[in-house]
Amino acid sequence: xxxxxxxxxxxxxxxxxxxxxDEQGQPCGELPEVAGNADLLRDAYRTMVLTRRYDGKALNLxxxxxxxxxxxxLGQEAVGIGFASAMTARDVLAPxxxxxxxxxxxxxxxxxxxxxxxxxxRGSDYSGPREDFPICVPIATHCCHAVGAAYxxxxxxxxxxxxxxxxxxxxxxxxFYESLNAAGVWHLPVVFxxxxxxxxxxxxxxxxxxAQTLAQKxxxxxxxGEQVDGNDFLxxxxxxxxxxxxxxxxxxxxxxxxxxxxxxDHTTADDASRYRDAAEVEAHRADDPIARLRTxxxxxGLWDAQAEEALLKxxxxxxxxxxxxxxxxxxxxVEVLFDYLYAELPEALAEQxxxxxxxxxxx
Numbered sequence: 526x527x528x529x530x531x532x533x534x535x536x537x538x539x540x541x542x543x544x545x546x547d548e549q550g551q552p553c554g555e556l557p558e559v560a561g562n563a564d565l566l567r568d569a570y571r572t573m574v575l576t577r578r579y580d581g582k583a584l585n586l587x588x589x590x591x592x593x594x595x596x597x598x599l600g601q602e603a604v605g606i607g608f609a610s611a612m613t614a615r616d617v618l619a620p621x622x623x624x625x626x627x628x629x630x631x632x633x634x635x636x637x638x639x640x641x642x643x644x645x646x647r648g649s650d651y652s653g654p655r656e657d658f659p660i661c662v663p664i665a666t667h668c669c670h671a672v673g674a675a676y677x678x679x680x681x682x683x684x685x686x687x688x689x690x691x692x693x694x695x696x697x698x699x700x701f702y703e704s705l706n707a708a709g710v711w712h713l714p715v716v717f718x719x720x721x722x723x724x725x726x727x728x729x730x731x732x733x734x735x736a737q738t739l740a741q742k743x744x745x746x747x748x749x750g751e752q753v754d755g756n757d758f759l760x761x762x763x764x765x766x767x768x769x770x771x772x773x774x775x776x777x778x779x780x781x782x783x784x785x786x787x788x789x790d791h792t793t794a795d796d797a798s799r800y801r802d803a804a805e806v807e808a809h810r811a812d813d814p815i816a817r818l819r820t821x822x823x824x825x826g827l828w829d830a831q832a833e834e835a836l837l838k839x840x841x842x843x844x845x846x847x848x849x850x851x852x853x854x855x856x857x858x859v860e861v862l863f864d865y866l867y868a869e870l871p872e873a874l875a876e877q878x879x880x881x882x883x884x885x886x887x888x
Contacts, residue, residue: 541752542754543763544760545557545560545757545759545760545763546818546821548811550816550817551821559763559766563825566821568610569610570815570818570822572629573606573626573818574840576626577599577602579625579638580599586848588793591643593642596622596623596791596792597623597792597793598623598625600756600785600787601623601755601785602626603761603814603818604761605624605625605628606630606762607755607757607758607761608627608765609626611763612769613769614631614654615685616688617671617674617685618654619667619668619689621664621691621692622661622662623692624660625638628654633653635843636648636850637650637652641659645856646861647854647857658670658671664691665691665698665699668691668695668700668703668705669700671688672687672689674715675687675778679711684774686715687713687716688716689717690720691718693719693720693721694725694726694733696742697734702742702746705742705780708746709747709748710747714772714773716768716772716780716781718783719742721739721785722755722787723785723786723787724787724801727800727801738750740752740781740782748778748779748780750780750781751779752782752784753782753783755784755814756785758814759821761783786809860878860882862881863875863877
């Protein structure tokens with residue numbers, strides 16, 4: 526008697542990659558609606574340049590001991606401005622520690638960013654986006670917080686969404702997978718942006734995941750996943766706008782993998798030359814997202830050398846003013862280490878607080 530096997534395919538999946546501008550800033554197909562919004566394009570470019578100028582200043586401040594350990598966003602400016610410009614004021618951002626461009630777009634001030642990196646938590650008390658989450662340094666833990674916020678939005682029947690940003694390394698953490706699963710099961714208004722900059726500190730992308738794409742990880746959570754060219758502002762904005770529109774309308778969660786490259790060290794505590802070939806970094810320099818968008822703007826008569834000169838001057842003035850404000854900010858009293866942890870401080874910590882005050886001469 527011959528045994529037969531009943532075999533059939535029960536599901537198929539595909540991951541689409543979107544790009545509208547090539548490395549030279551030239552259209553490589555039909556352009557999205559945002560390409561016709563001249564004001565938005567110019568504002569996006571301005572904020573990308575501001576981010577890079579601030580980034581360079583912050584690195585210098587760290588090297589001279591004026592702020593603490595710092596992580597550069599060099600080469601990733603199009604991702605942050607791309608998804609942030611697709612958000613509404615009522616949406617909520619849950620960032621990591623490299624989303625300065627998105628935070629600046631959403632109203633976080635340069636002074637607040639400097640305060641944070643200088644070790645002053647008042648930098649997380651944003652004067653602009655009051656409900657955005659603070660910078661998250663622990664890897665992927667904020668994914669759980671983003672899902673919680675999205676669940677609250679759903680329970681309240683609000684037409685808003687959460688954008689949760691994480692790196693390629695964070696996509697290998699259990700917190701991320703659990704959050705992805707919850708977002709899919711509960712049909713939550715959250716968009717995960719996985720910034721694949723090819724390096725999780727010293728671990729290259731190919732050694733931390735065998736998945737062909739990081740976007741396909743969405744499949745396990747039962748939500749759509751796609752990939753975009755993270756150095757193409759148009760692509761990031763367009764696909765994020767579509768995902769957010771769906772999420773706000775009750776269409777559930779979404780995942781976007783943005784391909785880019787980390788041009789600098791992981792942080793100022795890192796030396797990437799120990800594990801990364803300089804030729805590899807140089808090869809990615811030509812794929813500069815700022816140069817790509819500027820070329821596109823110039824080709825459409827929306828930008829010129831005079832505008833560039835004025836922009837650089839304005840950026841430097843804004844950064845210098847913020848630096849003056851940061852350096853002039855008096856430090857907080859030492860007891861604030863304890864004052865915002867609990868509504869009622871536990872006895873053991875209350876004793877530590879009093880001891881600290883006595884030793885500092887204030888108790």
